[in-house]
Amino acid sequence: MSIKIPKTQKVAIVASSGEDIQVKNDHPVKSQADLAPGECLVKLHCTGVCHTDLHAALGDWPLDAKTPLIGGHEGVGDIVAIGSHTSASPVKVGDRVGIKWLADSCLHCEQCRKGREQNCLDAKLSGFTVDGTFSEYVVSYVHHVTPIPEGLDSKEAASILCAGLTVYRALKYSQTNPGDWVVLPGAGGGLGHLAVQYAKYMGLRVIAVDSGEEKKKLCLDLGADHWIDFKECKDIVDSVTAATDGLGAHSVVITTPGSGYQEAVGYLRKGGTIMAVGLPGKATLDASIFFTVFKSISILGSYVGNRQDAIESLAIAACGGVKCHFSVKKLGDIQEVYKEFQKGTVAGRVVIDMAL
Ligand SMILES: [Zn+2]
Numbered sequence: 372m373s374i375k376i377p378k379t380q381k382v383a384i385v386a387s388s389g390e391d392i393q394v395k396n397d398h399p400v401k402s403q404a405d406l407a408p409g410e411c412l413v414k415l416h417c418t419g420v421c422h423t424d425l426h427a428a429l430g431d432w433p434l435d436a437k438t439p440l441i442g443g444h445e446g447v448g449d450i451v452a453i454g455s456h457t458s459a460s461p462v463k464v465g466d467r468v469g470i471k472w473l474a475d476s477c478l479h480c481e482q483c484r485k486g487r488e489q490n491c492l493d494a495k496l497s498g499f500t501v502d503g504t505f506s507e508y509v510v511s512y513v514h515h516v517t518p519i520p521e522g523l524d525s526k527e528a529a530s531i532l533c534a535g536l537t538v539y540r541a542l543k544y545s546q547t548n549p550g551d552w553v554v555l556p557g558a559g560g561g562l563g564h565l566a567v568q569y570a571k572y573m574g575l576r577v578i579a580v581d582s583g584e585e586k587k588k589l590c591l592d593l594g595a596d597h598w599i600d601f602k603e604c605k606d607i608v609d610s611v612t613a614a615t616d617g618l619g620a621h622s623v624v625i626t627t628p629g630s631g632y633q634e635a636v637g638y639l640r641k642g643g644t645i646m647a648v649g650l651p652g653k654a655t656l657d658a659s660i661f662f663t664v665f666k667s668i669s670i671l672g673s674y675v676g677n678r679q680d681a682i683e684s685l686a687i688a689a690c691g692g693v694k695c696h697f698s699v700k701k702l703g704d705i706q707e708v709y710k711e712f713q714k715g716t717v718a719g720r721v722v723i724d725m726a727l
């Protein structure tokens with residue numbers, strides 16, 4: 372099968388860290404002959420936009436992104452070419468695949484062998500250390516692109532590839548069992564509303580913490596068992612404890628920057644787990660060591676997910692267990708989207724439709 376690949380394409384690019392993102396129409400597309408073994412070229416249908424993309428563009432993380440940078444790591448599209456001499460490719464030309472934050476890993480180091488591919492020393496990161504999905508065509512890697520289940524719409528799948536995958540893995544490793552209570556601060560947000568649904572799918576009981584009538588309705592509609600408005604609530608520790616038979620919650624999954632580690636140690640039951648997943652650039656963890664020890668609290672971090680986590684999180688979305696709330700934009704709107712991110716006025720996730 373031979374697919375016509377243009378020489379140039381439309382991309383959104385940041386020339387150097389901190390500069391505005393610009394849309395360009397004449398960015399080169401790699402030809403099949405230019406692809407290295409193991410690389411594939413994907414023609415994108417759509418891509419999600421993530422807060423991480425804004426961090427990468429601003430350069431406000433303790434890690435450096437490449438520049439010039441094409442951001443984006445929630446892409447869905449069709450494989451249109453695979454590098455010559457690629458061996459044992461699990462995907463073929465014509466397959467619909469997803470591109471996630473972890474673009475590639477070596478698959479042979481200790482971290483990869485243990486299934487922690489995202490911690491591979493040779494990890495390539497989409498839209499950070501390699502160009503990402505804010506483009507019509509993206510080069511990715513046959514061993515790490517994620518097959519998209521049939522029947523799952525590309526735009527529905529996009530945000531699962533980062534936001535969904537991230538909260539899914541965090542819940543999976545939160546040391547909880549069906550019936551346990553999990554607290555979700557920021558439950559009405561982009562990551563949070565997916566976390567509520569994955570948690571319910573896993574049989575957990577959810578205490579949604581956020582603010583405002585709209586977010587309250589969203590969380591309760593998605594199945595949250597208990598709602599706490601943190602702006603109206605006088606004492607979050609008391610509120611969570613009262614909702615959990617006076618014993619406290621089993622786990623808290625923290626997706627929002629700087630939100631209450633101190634309180635979390637207070638409202639978790641003995642043996643409870645704090646799972647950190649948000650990636651604020653500078654915030655530090657502030658919690659009582661005495662009570663962390665005395666209550667046998669585990670403090671854990673979970674960073675995106677591996678290939679298997681991606682497949683599992685998409686499978687749950689494909690069978691209707693999780694539905695992402697998103698608005699659709701075009702690539703030319705991206706500067707505006709970044710501005711809204713900075714103002715904190717974006718409800719749900721944002722997906723860019725490449726056909727627009
Ligand atoms: Zn992301």
Ligand SMILES: [Zn+2]
Nearest residue numbers: 477480483491
């Ligand atoms: Zn590795």
